[in-house]
Amino acid sequence: MIAIINYGVGNLGAISNMCKRLGVAAEITADLKKIKKAGKIILPGVGAFDSAMERFNQSPGLRITIEKKVFTEKTPVLGVCLGMQMMARKSEEGQHPGLGWIDAEVFRFPKELGLKIPHMGWNVALPAKPSVLLKKVDERPRYYFVHSFYVKLKNQADSLMRSKYGLEFDSGFEYHNIFGVQFHPEKSHRFGMQILKNFSELEC
Secondary structure (H helix, E strand, O other): OOOEEEEOOHHHHHHHHHHHHHOOOEEOOHHHHHHHHOOOEHHHHHHHHHHHHHHHHHHHHHHHHHHHHHOOOOOOOEOHHHHHHHOEEEEEEOOOOOOOOOOOOEEEEHHHOOOOEEEEEEEEEEEOOHHHHOOOOOOOEEEEEEOOOEEEEOOOEEEEEEEEEEEEEEEEEEEOOOOEEEEEHHHOOHHHHHHHHHHOOOOO
């Protein structure tokens, strides 16, 4: 079962519905007992960085339970949009530290680029390395983005996908059992469906 973490933010229903379409067992939950039994975890997120971190950290037992799953049990975890950014060490959007699960920082798209912010709509995310998460994905897959900040990885070996919006940025990463995607797979039609299908089939 995939645990879709409910900590008060995120597009939970859409992710759950996409899993149902795929025939994948998934449940929106904040129940620690259910999270402990989950075979995989999805960490969604929308909104502001500090607010999301506060809600996550203030949910009793949630962080310690998930970090035990991720780092001790090596349970696959997928961060989506803000959920991906929360996995970094820090963000220009807020004052609170991130989870620090990946060596990365989050930056605001520079105003000097003269682009419309947020970056919203369909964009290409090209593979940066081979991965089981990208199995059977088209050569030039397009995904749906909504974000004003982007992730910059310290180690480019962790980069899974790269996209361009005025500048190139890491639109996906993979570090051992920790995955993140900046786009919304649940809103990205067949491209996003394939990503979620591949994630559901990862061996624990």
